[in-house]
Structures are given as C-alpha cells and as structure tokens.
Amino acid sequence: xxxxxxxxxxxxxxxxxxxxxxxxxxxxxxxxxxxxxxxxxxxxxxxxxxxxxxxxxxxxxxxxxxxxxxxxxxxxxxxxxxxxxxxxxxxxxxxxxxxxxxxxxxxxxxxxxxxxxxxxxxxxxxxxxxxxxxxxxxxxxxxxxxxxxxxxxxxxxxxxxxxxxxxxxxxxxxxxxxxxxxxxxxxxxxxxxxxxxxxxxxxxxxxxxxxxxxxxxxxxxxxxxxxxxxxxxxxxxxxxxxxxxxxxxxxxxxxxxxxxxxxxxxxxxxxxxxxxxxxxxxxxxxxxxxxxxxxxxxxxxxxxxxxxxxxxxxxxxxxxxxxxxxxxxxxxxxxxxxxxxxxxxxxxxxxxxxxxxxxxxxxxxxxxxxxxxxxxxxxxxxxxxxxxxxxxxxxxxxxxxxxxxxxxxxxxxxxxxxxxxxxxxxxxxxxxxxxxxxxxxxxxx
Numbered sequence: 347x348x349x350x351x352x353x354x355x356x357x358x359x360x361x362x363x364x365x366x367x368x369x370x371x372x373x374x375x376x377x378x379x380x381x382x383x384x385x386x387x388x389x390x391x392x393x394x395x396x397x398x399x400x401x402x403x404x405x406x407x408x409x410x411x412x413x414x415x416x417x418x419x420x421x422x423x424x425x426x427x428x429x430x431x432x433x434x435x436x437x438x439x440x441x442x443x444x445x446x447x448x449x450x451x452x453x454x455x456x457x458x459x460x461x462x463x464x465x466x467x468x469x470x471x472x473x474x475x476x477x478x479x480x481x482x483x484x485x486x487x488x489x490x491x492x493x494x495x496x497x498x499x500x501x502x503x504x505x506x507x508x509x510x511x512x513x514x515x516x517x518x519x520x521x522x523x524x525x526x527x528x529x530x531x532x533x534x535x536x537x538x539x540x541x542x543x544x545x546x547x548x549x550x551x552x553x554x555x556x557x558x559x560x561x562x563x564x565x566x567x568x569x570x571x572x573x574x575x576x577x578x579x580x581x582x583x584x585x586x587x588x589x590x591x592x593x594x595x596x597x598x599x600x601x602x603x604x605x606x607x608x609x610x611x612x613x614x615x616x617x618x619x620x621x622x623x624x625x626x627x628x629x630x631x632x633x634x635x636x637x638x639x640x641x642x643x644x645x646x647x648x649x650x651x652x653x654x655x656x657x658x659x660x661x662x663x664x665x666x667x668x669x670x671x672x673x674x675x676x677x678x679x680x681x682x683x684x685x686x687x688x689x690x691x692x693x694x695x696x697x698x699x700x701x702x703x704x705x706x707x708x709x710x711x712x713x714x715x716x717x718x719x720x721x722x723x724x725x726x727x728x729x730x731x732x733x734x735x736x737x738x739x740x741x742x743x744x745x746x747x748x749x750x751x752x753x754x755x756x757x758x759x760x761x762x763x764x765x766x767x768x769x770x771x772x773x774x775x776x777x778x779x780x781x782x783x784x785x786x787x788x789x790x791x
Contacts, residue, residue, distance in 0.1 A: 360394035364455035371510040389448040398423040484582035501568035728756040746777040
C-alpha cells in the first residue's frame, strides 16, 4: 500500500508511521518532502492513518499564537486521526473542514525502549596509587551507558525535537559523563583499598559506584540512566610509573603471602599443642574413671562377702536357739515357753535372712546386667591437607567453642567411605549451633 491515498475532494491521505531501525527522536515527513523545502511537509489531512508501534510515542506539535501545543499518542496504536483521540487537534480543526482540509503539525516519534545504549571511551588519564601518590599510572576506561526516555513530556522540553540529532546527543552525554567517570575511577584505589594496577579486578564494584554518581547527571538530558557497564580498564604498561607501582605491589604481595604462611604455621603448631594437651587430659580423665569404676566393683564384691558371713553367723545363732528351745527349766524336760520363743525368733531370722539374700541377689543381678559405658567416637580432622587426630567428641566440642574447629573442616571416622565437611555430620553440626540456654520470660505477678 502506498503512503498516500486520495480523499473525497482529491487530496492526499497520509499513512504516518516510523520504520527507522535505530533512532531516539525521528521526524515524520510526507514522501518526497525534505526538511524546510515547502510548507507541505507539515500539512496533515484529518482522517489520515496513524500507526504507532509498542515502545514508542508519536508527538503532534501545533504552532499556535500562545506557543506550541502537543498531542501524545502512545503505542500500540493503529487507527485514523480522530478528534476523540486528539484533544488539541479537535479544538484546531473542528468539523467545518469535513475531514478534507489539511492542518499544520510537526509529527515526531520518540523511542521509549529501555535499552538505548551509548558507547564511551575515556582516554588515558593519571590515577595515583594510595601507596605511591607521586607515581600516578595512566589508564583508560571503556564501556556502555544504558538509558531510557521515561518522561517524554519532560524530554521534549529539554531537547529541541525539530533539529534533534542522535550523534550530537550521544556526544553531549559522553562529554558530560567523562569528568564524573574520571573522578570515580581516580578515587577507587584509595576508597576501595586496592592497588591501581588491580582495578580491572573490580569492574562490577566500580560500575555500581558510577551508577550512583551519574544518575542525577543523566536527568539533565531528560533521560533515565539504567546501567553503566565498564567493559575494561586499560593500564599503560609502558609508563615508567607503572613499573614502580608494579614492583611495589609484587613485593607487598610476596610479604603478605609469607606473613600469612607464617601465621598458618603458627596456628597449626598451636593446634597441635592444644591437641596434645587435650589428649593427655582426656587420657587422665579416662584413667581416673576406670580406676574409680574398678574401686566400686571391689567394694561391691567385698560387701557381698561381708553379707554372706553375717548371714552365716545369724544362721548359727538361730540353730543354737532352736536346739535349746525344748529344755525344761532346771531339768531335762520340754520347755513350752522356750520352744515358742525359739520358733518366733527362728521365723523372724528366717524372714530377715530371706530379705537379705533377696536384696543381695538383686544387687548382684543388677551389677551383672549393667551395660559398659558407650565408647566415645573418634574422628580424624583435616585442614589444608594436614591430617590430625583422632579426637573425641569432648575434644571436638572444646575446639569448636574456641573457634579452632569450624564447619568447613574435613572429618573422617571408622566406617565412613570418604572425608566429609563437619557441617554435613549431624552429630558434629550440633557443636556449632548449640548456644547458652535462654530462660523463658518470668511470670507476671
């Protein structure tokens, strides 16, 4: 279909749309009409077709005595130009024209997509290292600025649409951003505590810092900055100052590694010493507990022998009493009173001996059935490839409380197929989560 159709009185009806592949602001003109050639480039017939895609807005600008006024049509929109959708146009055209006479309007399409990008490259500038401020190192910064037009009404107030040029707009943005990028990157080594020769390792953090600093600056152009992504920080390795800073950085790194290695060795020696002390203490406790258990067993055995001897004496006394219970007083005849007394004493002694025998038997049975103490699980521990142990749960609990044993240590015990993190062993994981008991709130009076 052509860009124009003929109206009732022979006028040309327009099809207004934007087919540009890349634009931020684009002015529509009828086919064959160049900029500033004739007044027909802004002559639009009422009833022409307007097509606005999703992600863009069409702006109709009418020049009036009181100043320019606008109608905004946000996509998606595909319909003829009607007064119902164009409040300003309805007051200008009216019904007197019958949809045939043209009206004067400039039509602009503004891209509302959220991923408009501007490439930037800040040429070499000097950045001092906090350790050698007198030897600044030259470096350059490259990346992308991603922005979008959020408030198109404010955008057209801050930018002249009639002569808007995307290249000019991008150049203005780059020039405005360059000073802020230099300032933020120049302060990064001191504020982040890193050598200038290692800035390329912190691109994400520096990008986040720049977003906070540049957001308000972007608003001056009527657009919103969404992201700033630094692609590279290029250091001039041919600079003589670079060699000085690199040498200092390498020396400090070596010293730091050596100091860290010494600390690790000292920590390992301290851990081994504590392990030996704890093992000696554990062995002493186990030895004393064994001696105490043996002493109790000996006492129990002696008590059983003493009880058996006492019972034998009681039986002898009871038998003697029974043997004399029938003697008559003063003669050899039967003594009924003595017999009754002997029988009562014998029954009482029998009941007492039966109770004692039953108690002793129950005590011996309990002693025989009591299970031995559970063995303490022994674990081997590995840190940085160094194996220590075995350690009991009591030792590991002490290490965990002092911070010398953490969930990231590898452990192994008899029966395990392979080494595992301490955090993955339920009975060891409890060592790192247990804390002091917290009492409930006191009852109200």
